[in-house]
Amino acid sequence: MLQRIQSVYLLLASLVIFALFLFPLVHNVYVEGVASTIKVTGIYQDVNGQQAHTQSFIALIAATAIVAILPIILVFLYKNRKQQMALCYGYIFVIFGYSFWIAQTVKSATGGADLTTNNFGIGALLSSVSIVLVIFAAKAIQRDEKLVKSADRLR
Numbered sequence: 660m661l662q663r664i665q666s667v668y669l670l671l672a673s674l675v676i677f678a679l680f681l682f683p684l685v686h687n688v689y690v691e692g693v694a695s696t697i698k699v700t701g702i703y704q705d706v707n708g709q710q711a712h713t714q715s716f717i718a719l720i721a722a723t724a725i726v727a728i729l730p731i732i733l734v735f736l737y738k739n740r741k742q743q744m745a746l747c748y749g750y751i752f753v754i755f756g757y758s759f760w761i762a763q764t765v766k767s768a769t770g771g772a773d774l775t776t777n778n779f780g781i782g783a784l785l786s787s788v789s790i791v792l793v794i795f796a797a798k799a800i801q802r803d804e805k806l807v808k809s810a811d812r813l814r
Contacts, residue, residue, distance in 0.1 A: 663737065663803065668796035669730040669747075672789045676727035676754075683780035684761060688769050697765055698782065699723045719764055726757050730793065740804045747797040751790055758786040 679699045686696040696703045701715040729750055736743040765774075 663799065665743075665796040665799035665803070666734045666737070668792045668799065669734045672792040672796070673727050673730040675785050675789045675792065676723065676730075679723055679727075679782050679785055682782040682785065684782040685765050685769070685774060685778050686780050688772060688774060688778050690769055696780075697768055699761065702768055714768070716764060719761070722757060722760070726753060729753065730789075730796075733796075740800050740807070744797055744800045744804070747793050747800065751793055754786055754790050754793070761786070 683696045683698050688695055688697065690697075690702060690704065693704045693706075695705070695713075696710065699716060699719050700712075702713050703710045704713045705711075706713075733743055733746055733750065736746065
């Protein structure tokens with residue numbers, strides 16, 4: 660049953676997390692006196708008018724890939740809806756922890772500099788969008804479970 664709406668929500672949640680590789684978390688922030696952009700892949704600084712990758716976040720790259728693959732795995736657990744729903748709620752806590760890790764990485768990379776709303780990029784909001792999509796998927800799984808239970812009562 661891969662054509663259910665919760666499968667679409669979970670696939671979109673996965674794509675949103677994968678989009679973190681494309682969009683910056685913070686931009687136009689000064690790291691060591693140089694204008695920089697921070698992504699989950701690392702720090703990109705302006706060097707002679709070009710964006711140069713100056714520091715990599717290897718652990719964050721690996722964690723992003725794992726967190727992005729988890730909703731795809733949840734799609735294929737459609738035969739056990741209770742487990743799928745429980746894992747959806749567990750995944751929400753994983754995203755909260757992951758978002759906290761991203762925030763701490765950005766804070767340490769900027770040296771605790773004050774960030775304004777102008778500095779935040781699209782990537783700073785993507786984990787929140789993913790949480791909303793997973794909540795929608797969990798609610799759709801609950802509706803399916805209620806439908807199956809009501810059909811069982813009729814038999």
